Amino acid sequence: MLLCFFLTCLSFLLFIKSLPLKPLPLWAYEMRLLPHWFWKELSFFPIYKVIKNSLCTYLFSIPSRMSLKKKYLSKIENVEENSEMSVLDLPELVLEGILERLPPGALCSMAGVCSSLRERCISDRLWEKHIQRKWGKVIGQAAYREWQWYLASRAGASNLKQNKQKSIIRLLSFGWSLSWIRSKANDNNTQRNSLPVDSIMSWYLALETGRFWFPAQVYNRENGHVGFMLSCYDAKLCYDPHTDTFQARYPPHGRRAIAIENGVQWERLRAPPIDTPPHDLHISDCLNELCPGDHIEIQWRKNKEFPYGWWYGVVGHLETCDGNATHCRCHYSETVVLEFNQYTPGSRWRLAAINRKDHREEGNEIDGFYGGIRKLCSDQEISMWKQLWPTDILE
Ligand SMILES: *[C@@H]1O[C@H](CO)[C@@H](O)[C@H](O)[C@H]1NC(C)=O
Numbered sequence: 001m002l003l004c005f006f007l008t009c010l011s012f013l014l015f016i017k018s019l020p021l022k023p024l025p026l027w028a029y030e031m032r033l034l035p036h037w038f039w040k041e042l043s044f045f046p047i048y049k050v051i052k053n054s055l056c057t058y059l060f061s062i063p064s065r066m067s068l069k070k071k072y073l074s075k076i077e078n079v080e081e082n083s084e085m086s087v088l089d090l091p092e093l094v095l096e097g098i099l100e101r102l103p104p105g106a107l108c109s110m111a112g113v114c115s116s117l118r119e120r121c122i123s124d125r126l127w128e129k130h131i132q133r134k135w136g137k138v139i140g141q142a143a144y145r146e147w148q149w150y151l152a153s154r155a156g157a158s159n160l161k162q163n164k165q166k167s168i169i170r171l172l173s174f175g176w177s178l179s180w181i182r183s184k185a186n187d188n189n190t191q192r193n194s195l196p197v198d199s200i201m202s203w204y205l206a207l208e209t210g211r212f213w214f215p216a217q218v219y220n221r222e223n224g225h226v227g228f229m230l231s232c233y234d235a236k237l238c239y240d241p242h243t244d245t246f247q248a249r250y251p252p253h254g255r256r257a258i259a260i261e262n263g264v265q266w267e268r269l270r271a272p273p274i275d276t277p278p279h280d281l282h283i284s285d286c287l288n289e290l291c292p293g294d295h296i297e298i299q300w301r302k303n304k305e306f307p308y309g310w311w312y313g314v315v316g317h318l319e320t321c322d323g324n325a326t327h328c329r330c331h332y333s334e335t336v337v338l339e340f341n342q343y344t345p346g347s348r349w350r351l352a353a354i355n356r357k358d359h360r361e362e363g364n365e366i367d368g369f370y371g372g373i374r375k376l377c378s379d380q381e382i383s384m385w386k387q388l389w390p391t392d393i394l395e
């Protein structure tokens with residue numbers, strides 16, 4: 001098996017050496033600007049290293065246009081003369097197998113090699129996997145919509161096909177699990193040397209190079225500012241490939257200007273779990289089932305002009321209940337007590353009570369306003385909040 005793979009790669013390298021040279025499209029250069037760590041993924045497998053090195057030396061030595069043409073012609077003659085086997089003669093499955101194992105950087109380089117490889121390397125099917133692996137946890141429906149607006153705002157994007165958008169939205173709502181195959185045969189937008197703007201690869205590159213600001217949520221905003229401990233706020237984010245962190249811009253709080261935070265780590269980001277914009281009240285659908293001990297997130301804002309953040313808490317027992325499970329009746333009561341145990345007992349932030357039957361936004365200018373509630377069902381979400389637990393109890 002390994003021998004077979006090695007032979008495949010060898011013939012692939014031979015093929016690369018015999019390829020006609022062509023100017024690279026713009027995005028291939030862009031990819032090269034990415035820092036070295038991006039290529040590190042390659043060194044996983046010694047064979048990738050070989051491919052990487054040969055591709056790099058090949059790609060970095062582009063001769064002038066005049067000699068290109070000559071070479072191109074003589075290469076064609078050569079190919080006809082010695083009729084060597086090329087990578088494109090490989091069985092389809094083997095070639096697909098090689099491409100599927102290539103990391104993003106190598107796929108980009110490969111796509112610059114010839115038009116036939118290009119067609120394959122930019123295929124959405126390959127890039128879906130990469131975008132899902134690297135960006136799946138922080139990219140949600142809102143980010144996808146934003147990307148569509150970004151495309152639509154660019155010239156020539158007006159003839160994006162309606163049904164194509166629908167199928168991506170469907171794909172997102174199935175958590176990317178469906179494989180989405182589309183034919184490019186009739187796509188008049190696809191010019192020979194430009195990457196189709198609506199391709200997944202183009203989206204990947206826009207994220208990866210920090211060209212595209214996307215909406216997501218940040219835990220403990222403003223770098224653990226005590227006022228935001230155990231909360232999660234909406235922000236616009238831009239990736240910085242040099243530091244592998246993000247810049248976050250939080251929407252203005254009333255008259256307070258946009259807050260900016262640099263160096264936000266991957267672990268502090270999440271895709272918004274529900275599709276409620278930061279200024280809208282989430283309609284709680286879990287009120288009737290809340291019992292003591294449940295983990296929740298509740299929308300909270302200081303002032304009605306401010307965006308909501310999501311705050312972590314647990315459902316507690318009523319004052320009249322001693323917490324003994326055998327006679328606890330708290331879950332029959334109309335009042336639900338919410339505990340924010342990160343605050344010291346007696347703090348005005350530690351307890352809040354809401355009405356199970358007709359909960360809307362509740363509160364006042366002093367204690368802030370409590371909005372919609374979502375019950376946390378996944379252990380992963382709960383353990384994320386526990387990891388963020390402050391070392392000191394808050395006043
Ligand atoms: C695509 O281009 C071909 C010729 O270049 C043209 O005949 C055809 O009508 C175009 N199709 C669309 C959908 O624009």
Ligand SMILES: *[C@@H]1O[C@H](CO)[C@@H](O)[C@H](O)[C@H]1NC(C)=O
Nearest residue numbers: 321322323324325326327328
């Ligand atoms: C809960 O109440 C029952 C019955 O009243 C009692 O037997 C039990 O010891 C109590 N449990 C705790 C933990 O207090």
